Amino acid sequence: MTSSRGRSGEFDRIAAFVRHFARAQVPVGVGDDCAVLPGPSRGCELCVTTDSVVEALHFSRAAFSMEDIGHKALAVNLSDLAAMGARPSWFVCALEVPDWVDDVKLAGLARGMSKLARGADIALVGGNMTRAERLAITLTVAGEVPRGKALLRKGARPGDRLYVSGTLGEARAGLVAGAPAALVVRQLRPSPRLELGLLARAFASACVDISDGFAQDLGHICDASGVGVRVNVDALPMSATLRRFAGHRARDFALSGGEDYELILAVPPGRAHAFERAAERSNHRVTCVGEFARSRQRRFVDDRGEAIQPPRGFDHFAP
Numbered sequence: 001m002t003s004s005r006g007r008s009g010e011f012d013r014i015a016a017f018v019r020h021f022a023r024a025q026v027p028v029g030v031g032d033d034c035a036v037l038p039g040p041s042r043g044c045e046l047c048v049t050t051d052s053v054v055e056a057l058h059f060s061r062a063a064f065s066m067e068d069i070g071h072k073a074l075a076v077n078l079s080d081l082a083a084m085g086a087r088p089s090w091f092v093c094a095l096e097v098p099d100w101v102d103d104v105k106l107a108g109l110a111r112g113m114s115k116l117a118r119g120a121d122i123a124l125v126g127g128n129m130t131r132a133e134r135l136a137i138t139l140t141v142a143g144e145v146p147r148g149k150a151l152l153r154k155g156a157r158p159g160d161r162l163y164v165s166g167t168l169g170e171a172r173a174g175l176v177a178g179a180p181a182a183l184v185v186r187q188l189r190p191s192p193r194l195e196l197g198l199l200a201r202a203f204a205s206a207c208v209d210i211s212d213g214f215a216q217d218l219g220h221i222c223d224a225s226g227v228g229v230r231v232n233v234d235a236l237p238m239s240a241t242l243r244r245f246a247g248h249r250a251r252d253f254a255l256s257g258g259e260d261y262e263l264i265l266a267v268p269p270g271r272a273h274a275f276e277r278a279a280e281r282s283n284h285r286v287t288c289v290g291e292f293a294r295s296r297q298r299r300f301v302d303d304r305g306e307a308i309q310p311p312r313g314f315d316h317f318a319p
């Protein structure tokens with residue numbers, strides 16, 4: 001859809017850009033959480049992706065410490081590796097640094113990023129630094145998967161159970177003035193679900209991470225897999241803190257708020273029980289919130305069977 005300013009939405013713009021290029025001869029090219037490339041050894045493949053966080057667009061100087069910014073820049077990229085079931089290996093970092101970032105602030109940024117990097121066992125191997133009008137951090141991350149085992153968006157089949165990890169809506173609520181610290185921290189310091197992604201390789205048929213909102217990112221699995229879905233919105237996992245703070249808006253935040261960096265998974269019914277047990281043993285919260293369907297419809301219904309219209313998810317170029 002093109003707006004009055006002659007600009008289409010984010011996904012149309014990406015498609016229009018990519019059309020200029022020949023299709024790459026790789027296991028998985030443009031269109032998933034990561035590209036999948038031939039690996040350094042026969043038995044493995046590389047998952048590669050890139051993402052930016054930009055001052056005033058993804059973070060404000062008032063709300064985020066330099067450590068928070070460094071953490072989040074890496075976390076949003078690691079979340080895409082988690083969605084592929086990849087084990088992080090290395091990353092490169094391009095920094096655009098404005099004059100307000102002095103040496104002390106730059107060290108803070110590095111500390112926030114390096115602490116998460118240590119925890120995720122991913123190594124910084126290169127990058128670039130340039131002066132700019134505003135702070136922007138672009139990372140390219142790579143992880144490894146056994147050959148043919150990457151979790152893709154396209155594997156969901158009718159009848160597969162729909163699971164989501166953790167709890168939803170808190171990162172969005174964390175942007176609201178007066179939000180409790182437990183919600184704000186989900187906005188500032190997202191936790192990529194890397195361990196769950198690795199575990200899910202043995203069970204899931206498709207996976208995506210939630211950056212733009214549950215309903216919108218679930219749509220990517222439906223599009224890629226050629227299936228529909230029925231979601232029980234009353235089953236969406238929400239914390240008591242979110243319900244108390246956000247009241248009647250809690251469900252909309254969970255459906256479409258975005259930046260949860262949780263995983264949406266499709267699991268064949270025959271493996272669902274084993275998946276739930278494996279997740280529980282590893283202390284990962286997973287909740288079954290619906291089922292994929294043959295009809296292409298995406299139906300969101302409440303406990304009483306009444307249809308719900310999810311608010312629109314995030315689009316960088318929405319008019």
Ligand SMILES: [Mg+2]
Binds near residue numbers: 079083208211
């Ligand atoms: Mg993603």
